[in-house]
Each structure stands twice: as C-alpha cells, then as structure tokens.
Amino acid sequence: MAVATVAALLAALGGALWLAARRFVGPTVQRLHGGGNSSLMHGKTVLITGANSGLGRATAAELLRLGARVIMGCRDRARAEEAAGQLRRELREAGGPEPGSDAGEAGELVVKELDLASLRSVRAFCQEMLQEEPRLDVLINNAGIFQCPYMKTEDGFEMQFGVNHLGHFLLTNLLLGLLKSSAPSRIVVVSSKLYKYGDINFEDLNSEQSYNKSFCYSRSKLANILFTRELARRLEGTNVTVNVLHPGIVRTNLGRHIHIPLLVKPLFNLVSWAFFKSPVEGAQTSVYLASSPEVEGVSGKYFGDCKEEELLPKAMDESVARKLWDISEVMVGLLK
Ligand SMILES: NC(=O)C1=CN([C@@H]2O[C@H](COP(=O)(O)OP(=O)(O)OC[C@H]3O[C@@H](n4cnc5c(N)ncnc54)[C@H](OP(=O)(O)O)[C@@H]3O)[C@@H](O)[C@H]2O)C=CC1
Numbered sequence: 001m002a003v004a005t006v007a008a009l010l011a012a013l014g015g016a017l018w019l020a021a022r023r024f025v026g027p028t029v030q031r032l033h034g035g036g037n038s039s040l041m042h043g044k045t046v047l048i049t050g051a052n053s054g055l056g057r058a059t060a061a062e063l064l065r066l067g068a069r070v071i072m073g074c075r076d077r078a079r080a081e082e083a084a085g086q087l088r089r090e091l092r093e094a095g096g097p098e099p100g101s102d103a104g105e106a107g108e109l110v111v112k113e114l115d116l117a118s119l120r121s122v123r124a125f126c127q128e129m130l131q132e133e134p135r136l137d138v139l140i141n142n143a144g145i146f147q148c149p150y151m152k153t154e155d156g157f158e159m160q161f162g163v164n165h166l167g168h169f170l171l172t173n174l175l176l177g178l179l180k181s182s183a184p185s186r187i188v189v190v191s192s193k194l195y196k197y198g199d200i201n202f203e204d205l206n207s208e209q210s211y212n213k214s215f216c217y218s219r220s221k222l223a224n225i226l227f228t229r230e231l232a233r234r235l236e237g238t239n240v241t242v243n244v245l246h247p248g249i250v251r252t253n254l255g256r257h258i259h260i261p262l263l264v265k266p267l268f269n270l271v272s273w274a275f276f277k278s279p280v281e282g283a284q285t286s287v288y289l290a291s292s293p294e295v296e297g298v299s300g301k302y303f304g305d306c307k308e309e310e311l312l313p314k315a316m317d318e319s320v321a322r323k324l325w326d327i328s329e330v331m332v333g334l335l336k
C-alpha cells in the first residue's frame with residue numbers, strides 16, 4: 001500500500017516536472033515581427049474591440065509598444081480603465097515613456113464604451129469615433145463570447161451570433177468611410193479553428209428552434225470568415241484590406257461560461273498553463289496582420305501563427321457569404 005502511494009506521488013511529481021520543463025524549455029514567446037522597431041505604428045490609430053482582456057489586451061500592449069494610438073472599444077468602462085492603467089504601468093516599467101506623453105515613440109491609449117450586444121451602443125460608439133477621430137488605420141474585430149447559456153442581445157439576436165458576428169458587422173460598416181479616407185488601412189478579424197464545426201442555418205439564425213452552444217459559437221466564427229471574404233471582395237481597389245485569423249488555443253477568460261467542478265479546476269489550470277498559448281503568444285498573428293509590411297495589400301486571407309492557411313470549402317462559399325451579408329444588413333438595420 002505504502003509502495004503504491006509513493007509510486008503515485010512520484011508519478012504525479014514527475015508529471016508536474018515534465019509539464020514545467022515543457023513550458024520553460026519549449027519555445028518562449030516569439031515576437032515574430034516588428035522586433036525592436038518601436039515606431040512601426042507611430043502615427044497610426046488602431047481600434048481593438050474587447051481590449052480589456054485576453055488577446056485584445058495583449059494585442060493592445062504590443063501595438064502600443066510599436067507606437068500606435070490604441071482605442072480600446074470595451075463594454076465595461078471600469079474594467080477597461082483598469083486594464084488601461086495596467087498597460088500604461090507595464091509600458092513604463094519596461095522602460096518606455098508613459099503612453100500619451102510627449103517623451104518618445106510610445107503610443108497613446110484611449111478607452112471608449114462599446115457594447116456589441118447592443119446596436120444602439122454600436123451606433124453611438126461609431127458616431128463618437130466619426131466626431132472625434134480624424135483617422136482610423138486599423139480596426140481589429142477581436143471581442144468575443146464563447147459557449148454562453150442561451151441569451152439574447154438587446155435587439156433579440158442569439159448572443160454569440162449577435163456579438164461575434166452582427167455587432168462587428170455593423171461596427172465595421174459604420175467605420176468603413178473613415179477607414180477608406182485613412183487608406184492604406186487594414187481590418188483584422190479574430191475567428192477560430194472551431195469554425196469547422198459550424199454551418200450558417202439561415203432558417204434559424206437566432207436559434208429559436210434549438211440551441212446548441214458549441215454549434216452557435218462555431219457558426220459565429222464561420223460567419224466571421226465569410227464576412228471577411230465578402231468584405232475583401234467589396235473593398236477591392238480601395239486600399240483597405242481585411243484578413244481573418246485563428247489564434248490557436250490561448251489562456252484567457254474566454255472559458256468563463258464553462259463550468260468545471262471546483263476540485264478538478266486546478267488540474268485544468270495546470271493543463272492550460274502547460275499546453276495553451278499565453279495571451280502574448282496568441283496575439284502575435286493579430287499584431288502581424290495589423291502592422292507587418294509583409295502583408296501590405298494582402299486581403300481576404302485566413303492566417304494562423306502569422307502564416308496563411310487553407311480554409312474548408314464551406315468557408316469559401318461565395319453564395320453563402322453574399323446571402324449572409326444581405327441578411328446581416330437587414331438584421332442590423334443598415335437596409336430596411
Ligand atoms: N482563447 C482562445 O483559445 C481563443 C480565442 N478566440 C477568439 O479570440 C477573441 C478574444 O477572446 P479571448 O481574449 O480569448 O477572450 P476574453 O474573454 O479574455 O476576451 C474577450 C473580450 O471580448 C469582450 N466582449 C465580450 N462580449 C462583449 C460585448 N457584448 N461587447 C463588447 N465586448 C465584449 C470581453 O469583455 P468583458 O471582459 O467585459 O467581458 C473581453 O474584453 C474572441 O473573438 C474569441 O472567439 C478564438 C480561438 C481561440
């Protein structure tokens with residue numbers, strides 16, 4: 001009995017050490033682009049949705065470091081101001097000047113309220129953007145919600161489709177004029193590999209007949225890709241590009257609606273710490289598409305780990321993309 005216990009303890013310890021070694025010996029955070037160029041984004045204004053947490057926060061930090069003026073479009077002002085304060089502190093501690101100061105190249109950080117689950121909020125946000133911002137060089141549609149229980153947005157849309165697709169659809173359309181007048185400019189859309197398990201079921205886009213939280217997340221992420229490809233087609237010749245990416249599996253707050261028994265949670269935390277990307281690692285493709293000269297003029301493509309990847313045929317179906325666009329226009333009230 002005692003031997004079995006010791007063996008189990010040794011196995012657990014060995015496993016933990018292996019995981020730790022894998023974490024520290026494995027590839028460290030790679031900044032795949034922009035390396036030491038702290039002025040690559042100087043003079044550029046970037047809007048990032050959901051910039052107070054996870055990938056959005058890490059993307060904001062990286063672009064700020066590259067000298068951009070970063071607008072954080074967030075639904076909760078208090079959470080966003082707290083994240084902004086931390087980002088400013090981190091930049092200062094890393095040796096850069098306070099963002100917004102005149103002391104050097106570091107960018108500026110601005111918080112604006114944006115709730116993608118409310119078309120009224122999206123419209124008010126865009127009105128403020130158009131009044132206050134003379135230019136917009138990069139829009140990063142990053143905010144997202146994952147596998148929540150059945151909920152509806154203020155306008156009656158199923159929450160994951162409403163936030164991940166429709167809110168961003170309206171936002172992008174209302175900011176297109178500003179992006180065009182700031183060209184060359186870029187739109188970056190954060191999707192997921194889980195798009196593969198989705199389908200655009202046009203007869204029940206609000207999931208009123210049945211709701212499957214995994215399917216609805218995947219559908220919203222497939223919609224992100226179809227939207228990108230249709231928009232790229234519509235933007236040909238404007239010098240505004242739009243590309244879509246998957247970040248890999250990243251340790252963020254996205255899993256907040258997944259309920260794990262308290263006792264098993266430490267194990268999940270250990271697994272995510274050992275195997276998931278950190279937010280900074282996960283943000284690299286967003287930063288690459290937002291800033292790298294390598295992708296100047298590239299549009300309508302799907303990226304992972306800063307490289308172009310193939311899409312399944314269902315994500316390249318032009319007729320589905322057009323139909324989704326037309327229906328989305330009606331749903332968000334762009335077309336009566
Ligand atoms: N983490 C991963 O493994 C993967 C993530 N992704 C995608 O990456 C993107 C970022 O997610 P991640 O950083 O992981 O998750 P987080 O939960 O850490 O961040 C999501 C952000 O979206 C914001 N958000 C949620 N709902 C709304 C809303 N109604 N209006 C405005 N903002 C909202 C959140 O705000 P608040 O903090 O106030 O809730 C938060 O800032 C998502 O689009 C996700 O689908 C894709 C594949 C894998």
Ligand SMILES: CC1=C(/C=C/C(C)=C/C=C/C(C)=C/C=O)C(C)(C)CCC1
Binds near residue numbers: 252
């Ligand atoms: C880290 C972690 C969790 C897992 C989150 C996961 C697995 C999120 C995956 C999101 C993906 C893959 C999205 C793709 O688009 C739990 C279970 C909430 C518990 C505590 C720690």
